[in-house]
Amino acid sequence: MCRKGENIRKRKDGRWEARYIKYRDPEGKIHYGSLYGKTYGEVKDKRNKKIAELPGYGYLVRNTGILNYQATFEIAAEHWKQEIRYTIKDSTFSNYEAILKNQLLPELGSSQIRKISNSQITQLIHKKKELALSAGTIHVILSVLRSILNFAAKGGVYTSEPIRYPHLAGTSQEVQIMKLANYNQLEKFLIDNISDFHFGLLLCMHTGIRVGELSGLRWEDVDFAQHKIRIQRTVIRIKNLDQTANPDTGKIPKTILYIGPPKTEHSNREIPLPDKLLFYAKRFRKDGSAYILSGTARCMEPRVIQRRYAALLKTCGIPPIKIHALRHQFSCRWVEHGFDTKSLSEILGHTSVRTTLDLYVHIQAETKRQYMNQMMEQAI
Numbered sequence: 001m002c003r004k005g006e007n008i009r010k011r012k013d014g015r016w017e018a019r020y021i022k023y024r025d026p027e028g029k030i031h032y033g034s035l036y037g038k039t040y041g042e043v044k045d046k047r048n049k050k051i052a053e054l055p056g057y058g059y060l061v062r063n064t065g066i067l068n069y070q071a072t073f074e075i076a077a078e079h080w081k082q083e084i085r086y087t088i089k090d091s092t093f094s095n096y097e098a099i100l101k102n103q104l105l106p107e108l109g110s111s112q113i114r115k116i117s118n119s120q121i122t123q124l125i126h127k128k129k130e131l132a133l134s135a136g137t138i139h140v141i142l143s144v145l146r147s148i149l150n151f152a153a154k155g156g157v158y159t160s161e162p163i164r165y166p167h168l169a170g171t172s173q174e175v176q177i178m179k180l181a182n183y184n185q186l187e188k189f190l191i192d193n194i195s196d197f198h199f200g201l202l203l204c205m206h207t208g209i210r211v212g213e214l215s216g217l218r219w220e221d222v223d224f225a226q227h228k229i230r231i232q233r234t235v236i237r238i239k240n241l242d243q244t245a246n247p248d249t250g251k252i253p254k255t256i257l258y259i260g261p262p263k264t265e266h267s268n269r270e271i272p273l274p275d276k277l278l279f280y281a282k283r284f285r286k287d288g289s290a291y292i293l294s295g296t297a298r299c300m301e302p303r304v305i306q307r308r309y310a311a312l313l314k315t316c317g318i319p320p321i322k323i324h325a326l327r328h329q330f331s332c333r334w335v336e337h338g339f340d341t342k343s344l345s346e347i348l349g350h351t352s353v354r355t356t357l358d359l360y361v362h363i364q365a366e367t368k369r370q371y372m373n374q375m376m377e378q379a380i
Helices: 040-053 073-084 090-108 118-130 135-154 180-192 196-207 211-216 275-284 302-316 325-336 341-348 353-360 365-379
Strands: 008-010 016-024 030-037 228-231 234-239 255-260 269-272
Touching: 008 040, 016 040, 030 040, 073 090, 073 135, 090 118, 090 135, 090 234, 090 255, 118 135, 180 196, 180 302, 196 211, 196 275, 196 302, 196 325, 211 234, 211 302, 234 302, 269 341, 325 341, 341 353
Parallel strands: none
Antiparallel strands: 008 016, 016 030, 228 269, 234 255
């Protein structure tokens, strides 16, 4: 497994291997080089020195690595990708590649940087809104666009006019959560039929962790003495960026399972473990390296969790709803009980309390009605 998106791995023979891009041929195919050492630090230093020796690192052989006056958005994007490749997580880079391929290159790829205008950007935004993309998605698209245009400007290639990136109002889509009766029914079913997997779902219900974080939880992350769990990795399936072959089959899959640090710095956190969950944790406790959901050294990936969760709802006769709704449900119950939002924000791993309030606090209609009745009784 490559380490934190750096394309560094420990081989079966005990040595560490660091791969780097030697060059790209005229067809755009990547040609790699490998460096070996006894430790992770040794090969990382070797790779960094090798990259420093390559002035055109990662660029096309036919290109000098400098954007010219007539450079298109696609060419600038390719150079930008090579600059950021090993400065961000593989999952983030994969997401940027998907945004480029599906959202930006079809619209701007052939446009020369110097001819891109505000009217063109406005048309792009309108088109994405017509496709019913959320404000959050469009915001990410504009963020990638801005980064590429800024990269081109640093290389001396500017747009015809200063680009204005408009503020996008958030969508008013209602967030779905379970009815209280269905939520209680699901919890009862999980407890009555407790298993490793069902224990994991109880963790989702009572800690608000993300499905990728649940997938990456190991027993070593459970602190039984301090009654808490540590969220320090997440699991996501991404594009096979480095064309790494499957060691068992020798084939190169289109996607690979990425296991790395959580979504953000604040997502790396500790969450208190309720006594009831601690009771079940002691019951299912296994070797520290084993994943909680599978009970083995191999994790259960998010899409498998989602399928099993959907099947479970069907078994219980509960209307289908995404597993991420459990995170929203946890937030609702926290606020409805009158607990403070700052603590909730830290438990959810948010950067700010505002994020928690804007995205995850949704009071159910029945609870609002109870509040109104209590206010009237006090007034009368």
